[in-house]
Amino acid sequence: MAEAVLKIFRGTSEGGATAEYRVPVAPGMVVLDALHHVQKHAAPDLAVRWNCKAGKCGSCSAEVNGRPRLTCKTRMDSLPQDQAITILPMKSFPVIKDLVTDVSWNYKVNKKIPPFTPRPGADWKFSQADIDRVQEFRKCIECFLCQNVCHVVRDHGKQEQFGGPRFFVRVAGLEMHPLDGLSRTKLLKDELGIGFCNITKCCTEVCPEGIHITDNAIIPLKERVVDDFYDPVLRLVRKIRGAGKAADH
């Protein structure tokens, strides 16, 4: 059986370094299987988050050979066989231990978003075509890979003024819900800092669910912010057409 060499970050917020482990490779094996092998046979205290091992929970995010991905969906045979595989924690979040990072910032951002608020008198009937786009946004498994690669977070550390792609997707899902009656454009502009995004699409590239984050969520939201705050004519037209969104500003 073939053998792979893994270089896994071992350490805490106080520092650390990669350590090498050798793992036998079985057909169809994924990186998370290799990490479990290390836990069972070499390092029982190796800290790794995971739950479903089926790409549905978004827990096992890490940077494999420099690329942020879900380790449960990264096949060992998709990586170069002749060199060590480097597995590091997501760079944009503070390390807790080994591959486990502190993602609590995401939960704080989420709390700022006003919930789904149905328009009064809604009859709860709408067609599939009306919700196809929103269902795309609701596929998000909160792996936070998009947050991790976003330059605004990763390189500029604007966490305090910025929501990040994950939460633009969430807001888009609420804003485009056919029965939602609230506008969240002021929140997007002021608290979630959507203006910081310069649409480089890094988030879309890493999304394991294939959500078109930039094209389908962020750009339409940016347009709504522009319409609401910088284009009074369009705002008036939308009001007359009865889009029905009561702006909260």
Add this chain to the structure above:
Amino acid sequence: MNGKYETHEHDVLIIGAGGAGLRAAIEALTQGARVAVVCKSLLGKAHTVMAEGGIAAAMANVDQADNWRVHFRDTMRGGKLLNNWRMAQIHAQEASDRVRELEQWGALFDRTEDGRILQRAFGGHTFKRLCHVGDRTGLEMIRTLQDRGVQMGFDVYMECAVTRLLKDGERIAGAFAYWRENGRFVVFKAKSVVLATGGIGKAWPITSNSWEYTGDGMALAYEAGADLMDMEFVQFHPTGMVWPPGVQGILVTEAVRGEGGTLRNRSGERFMERYDPRKMELSTRDVVARAIYTEVKEGRGTEHGGAFLDISHKPPEYVKRKLPSMYHQFLELADVDITKGPMEVGPTCHYMMGGVKVEAETAAASVAGLFAAGEAAAGLHGSNRLGGNSLSDLLVFGRIAGLAATEHAKKTAMPTIDAGQVEAAEREMLAPFERKGGESPYTVHADLQDTMQKLVGIFRTEDDLRSAMTQIAKLKERSQRLAVSGSRMFNPGWHLSRDLQAMLTVSEAVTRSALARRESRGAHSRIDYPNLDAAWGKQHNLIANRSGNMELRQTPVIDMPEELKLLVAEEKGAA
């Protein structure tokens, strides 16, 4: 206590943040309780997120003849009448309201042509009944509940693991837990505790369950003196992935069959004709799992020891729209394009019908102040659960548990925490660090899984179950000599040393109950007693802790009112 431990005080403490726990929390908050949710993982990652096919509710959006009576009858027949009839009735009556409520909280189900919630066919359900979102219904449900709860303002203690329930005399007083991040201990003081901890699949190696499914709630309840019921009934889902080895056990949703998928053996025969010619692939899970197992055992299996499940006769775009995760799962993990060819599938340990014995109207366990809901509780599903009845179970009984736990808290004074119990819980957790040269918990876990797979699987015999008892006794001894290395910070080996104790407790309860039940019923198949037995059809097995010894006794199945008996006996509908 003297402030030695971080301590939190709440009216209602909910252990587990899946569908049942979150629905319980929302209800308790609505009723004005101070609520805490404690969970082993991050919020939103609970096992509910993996549910695929849908929520069963007789909304009659697609098949207008559907109503709660038919849903009730299907559920009772699927469970071979061992269900708590009152739970099955409440469940069938309330499921539709719970689904509508989810929609009002922002969930977006797939739609019918006329704009209502679309429903699909599933095994054992007479009508098209499963409300769904493609094949990611669980994700939609958990995200909706999570966002609702966060907005309402519950306190969430994430990555915090409960290791003991605490008692004040005969009643519940709270729980002892530790923070996974730093290994520090924490005491929760509460008037009511709701167990919403899910199932036990991790006691088997081939399972669709996540790492969290280690029977925690059942073991905690058992240790606190509550009765467990129907522990012999473990559901093996007929269709898990079988190849490649790394993905063995990962779930292939029943929705594949609900959308028209067919099962064939290596010679291309649609073998369900021999096992259930009327319902074919949409027979109940116990029947289909045994059929696939038998085909493989008798030499008619696929190359990797499974059956072929094929949906490729449907248009590719339809398959990708209705079964997107299955499409990606097979393409990415097994190099199979399911729009072009068949999947290889075989049984995988999936669901626990048994669990904490509860009252139908209140979800109350047999210890004052303790409640249980969802997979952690027993009763609704009898000896076999129908697909889709789990998500509805979580919502219906999660809500009931939250309501009853709050009512209990309102009429109860805050209990006193017994320092002795807390110190014992702490010593128990620290012991593996103090042993030198003990065994790794991973090794003992692997051996337990091997025992359960070989001896307490789909088909059971007296001999196998007796050897399993002997093996489990040895494993329990070994589990007293575990050693862990490293620090207390986020240490999976240390964590497993505790989860393993829970898995051993539930494994013993499963095996003891399976040994006692000398008949085959639903998911419990005894080769040496292959038929239903009328006397056993009137009895549940109960498991209780008697001063550290596991005691098994029987309790009668609660008698149904005449009108419901007539309803269940009617010829119409699923047999």
